[in-house]
Amino acid sequence: MYGVNRAIQSIRIPQIVEAAVEIIAERGIKDTTLDLVAKKAGLSKGGLIHYFPTKKSLIETVVKEFFSRIFQRGKELRDSFEDPYEQLISFLWLYNRNDPDYFTGYRMFFEIMTIASMDREYREVFHQWVNSWVELLEASIKKGVEKGDFEVEDSKEAAKTISAIYQGVASRWFLDPENHSDEWAKSTVRSLIKFVVSRK
Amino acid sequence: MYGVNRAIQSIRIPQIVEAAVEIIAERGIKDTTLDLVAKKAGLSKGGLIHYFPTKKSLIETVVKEFFSRIFQRGKELRDSFEDPYEQLISFLWLYNRNDPDYFTGYRMFFEIMTIASMDREYREVFHQWVNSWVELLEASIKKGVEKGDFEVEDSKEAAKTISAIYQGVASRWFLDPENHSDEWAKSTVRSLIKFVVSRK
DNA sequence: TAAAAAACCGACCAATTAGTCTTTAAACCG
């Protein structure tokens, strides 16, 4: 049963992207085949190619989609807090092994870092992503400084530091869970953040 | 000109591993072909297969070799310092874009993290690697505590934290150099380490 | 309602590549 309606693109593309994310998380980008993605998305390779003429174009879309989805989640949760410090630690939801995005999200993240480490184009995407997180953190820091809660010389620097801390802890927490519990991740990040925003 | 001498294995295997590391760093594990590695190592695919019957066996050896080489470097440099704090920051050599191992080392690291995120076996290798770094750091911390330089509740926890910090900063420094200078990396790590070993 | 366009299928092609196998040459050993 083909083209049920003309707005089919707005259905198919998310379907395909979602399928691709899952396959990539499971097998990695290199072992993700168009056939598999197509099947998972409920169509044939020919159908898939109709929307994404090349594998590269599919991956690009998936990567951008993934980043923006995670970013959106983070931003929304942060915005639900008023207090600047609460905002800064609102990203601790990243350390939740029961989150539906847990496995998929981390696997995607490692895949993307690895292609970024090889490819300028993706490094640029990564750069923008980091930037957007840093800006988010920076805004909270500035708010805290204005409010008198924080003492920070350079809020951008502080934001970069906090962002890097989140990531370093995340890598350990995901890749070596045996030694890095949820509690470890959370308390470590909390304490480092406190230090970063209240020095000098 | 074949088998020049019987101790050839001890020459060929490092040659092959070295070639593989370079190819992997350049193209990633998935795009590393036996032919390319063989050629780079100065022999044919048949010759390569003689030493490593499968690609998997080659990769395993390469990963272990890589880890132990970098670890060795770190350990030796650390051991050249007496002062515990100097020892803790001795790993700042990791943030040197002119280091001969710079590109290769970081690329390998991302490749390995990514396979570790997919594969239990490699996660175990990663786990052991992290452990060995943590132990190295822990020893320095304990020394500093005994000496009275540091104030630390749980030296293992502190070591894990410092290790994660090194890694988080490293990821940013490598993947987004535009925004993360050598100086940023070094001063960030220095200041966070100081905090970690002297709190409470 | 007919023709044009869009959605979709799946057979096929061409390239890539891990691993096999046969052969050759050198090294070692008695």
Added chain:
DNA sequence: CGGTTTAAAGACTAATTGGTCGGTTTTTTA
């Protein structure tokens, strides 16, 4: 020196897979 073992080459095989293409069905449009 002759036989055995090891090192190495490289042609070949079989599987995989990205992308092409011709055709079919549905939807849109005029």
